[in-house]
Amino acid sequence: MTYPKFPNNEIPSAGELALEDRAALRRVAGLSTELADISEVEYRQLRLERVVLVGVWTEGSASDVDASMAELAALAETAGSEVLEGLVQRRDKPDPSTYIGSGKAQELREVVLATGADTVICDGELSPAQLNALEKAVKVKVVDRTALILDIFAQHATSREGKAQVAYAQMEYMLPRLRGWGESMSRQGGGAGGSGGGVGTRGPGETKIETDRRRIRERMSKLRREIKDMKKIRDTQRSRRLASDVASIAIVGYTNAGKSSLLNALTGAGVLVENALFATLEPTTRRGEFADGRPFVLTDTVGFVRHLPTQLVEAFRSTLEEVVDADLLVHVVDGSDIKPLDQINAVRQVVNEVITGAAPAATSGAGHDIRSVPELVVVNKIDAANDLALAQLRRALPDAVFVSAHTGDGLTRLQQRMAELIAPTDTVVDVTIPYDRGDLVNKVHADGRVDATEHTADGTRIKAHVPISLAATLGEFATF
Numbered sequence: 001m002t003y004p005k006f007p008n009n010e011i012p013s014a015g016e017l018a019l020e021d022r023a024a025l026r027r028v029a030g031l032s033t034e035l036a037d038i039s040e041v042e043y044r045q046l047r048l049e050r051v052v053l054v055g056v057w058t059e060g061s062a063s064d065v066d067a068s069m070a071e072l073a074a075l076a077e078t079a080g081s082e083v084l085e086g087l088v089q090r091r092d093k094p095d096p097s098t099y100i101g102s103g104k105a106q107e108l109r110e111v112v113l114a115t116g117a118d119t120v121i122c123d124g125e126l127s128p129a130q131l132n133a134l135e136k137a138v139k140v141k142v143v144d145r146t147a148l149i150l151d152i153f154a155q156h157a158t159s160r161e162g163k164a165q166v167a168y169a170q171m172e173y174m175l176p177r178l179r180g181w182g183e184s185m186s187r188q189g190g191g192a193g194g195s196g197g198g199v200g201t202r203g204p205g206e207t208k209i210e211t212d213r214r215r216i217r218e219r220m221s222k223l224r225r226e227i228k229d230m231k232k233i234r235d236t237q238r239s240r241r242l243a244s245d246v247a248s249i250a251i252v253g254y255t256n257a258g259k260s261s262l263l264n265a266l267t268g269a270g271v272l273v274e275n276a277l278f279a280t281l282e283p284t285t286r287r288g289e290f291a292d293g294r295p296f297v298l299t300d301t302v303g304f305v306r307h308l309p310t311q312l313v314e315a316f317r318s319t320l321e322e323v324v325d326a327d328l329l330v331h332v333v334d335g336s337d338i339k340p341l342d343q344i345n346a347v348r349q350v351v352n353e354v355i356t357g358a359a360p361a362a363t364s365g366a367g368h369d370i371r372s373v374p375e376l377v378v379v380n381k382i383d384a385a386n387d388l389a390l391a392q393l394r395r396a397l398p399d400a401v402f403v404s405a406h407t408g409d410g411l412t413r414l415q416q417r418m419a420e421l422i423a424p425t426d427t428v429v430d431v432t433i434p435y436d437r438g439d440l441v442n443k444v445h446a447d448g449r450v451d452a453t454e455h456t457a458d459g460t461r462i463k464a465h466v467p468i469s470l471a472a473t474l475g476e477f478a479t480f
Helices: 014-024 062-078 102-115 128-138 145-156 160-177 208-243 259-267 310-315 317-323 340-357 387-396 411-421 438-447 468-473
Strands: 050-057 082-090 119-122 141-144 247-253 284-289 295-300 328-334 375-380 426-433 449-455 460-467
Touching (some): 062 082, 062 145, 082 102, 102 128, 119 128, 128 160, 141 145, 145 160, 145 310, 160 208, 247 340, 259 284, 259 295, 259 328, 259 375, 259 411, 328 340, 328 411, 438 460, 438 468, 460 468
Parallel strands (some): 050 082, 050 119, 119 141, 247 295
Antiparallel strands (some): 426 460
């Protein structure tokens, strides 16, 4: 086994190693997914290679549908596909049978034959009936937008919790879409065939597809319990951060808006940064300091996307709940995108879903209303955006901060705005603590910022910034 060499014998960061590992994973070309009369339940992994995209234009302008198809192409390429062609059908609503209608389905079949594609990707979530009918019409594998995003998540998940969440979402999506042919529809033999089952076991048993469904449900139940247990650990970690009175900031935004780059620029975290959709699936929390010395924790969350599958929102709810207990939401927007305002609406919709799901807990552990968390919109990638687009965004988002995490432009102003939006949770004290209360001296050093210390005849005199709750405890020792 050979190991990669790095210049000047430098040790790469964890993000660089993760990027190398991801780049080393390549899908095997030449494996056809042409449908055949198989004898097993269709529970195959996606094999996305040479694909044709298809969408239904039901509303909006031509530029809207172009942007939607461009995003679908980016998703397909992130999954490891080569996009060959794209078709759009203008309809009032998707066809209930084949999604695009029988005539367009035949045209799609001709495009598949002409390009040599082995997969069709639809820009929407197809029902099991639509999926089956369209596959019969085009005679290659058909994948919808939901399955595509699930596949990307499955490729990028690295932590135990992330893998469990993705696996649960995939099974929830796959369960109603299981299909079988031939032997998979036959029933297991009872005792009459000489199997020795005896009385009570004769008669029709489960079909193969019924057995698969039962096993998937059992696996889902196990994953649900595992995710619940992991959520307890995450909740404990979050409650410790809240109890420390350190300001909590969550970075949210559209996928590939530059959230991880911003986290690195503000805290030097060194997490994986890649120009690809859904590069971050596991939240990363790092500690930083404002200009006045106040500490804060910054959490990078999973990116959102238009029409994010409901299964993923539910599966990743414990991860996304980082936004519920935040003191500030830093909403990152890609300033170089064609429709940045649409990105903002899509992100806010998902955030509202997460907050609504946490609604029974009307307030967080910090005691603030989750619906009143302030939001700071940050327009990123201004170095890659044109002046006209930036001027339009400045007019549409007058309170936003414009930065470039790549060049560092605007980061000082961003830190100032973050400090302004988070009210100080500490206060200045000047106290003389008796020598027999060393526990309080230790607590001041642990939870506060000590400015000066002096040993006097009456005790230890300390000038420090401490949490308001600790200041109340120290009130009786105030120096006058």
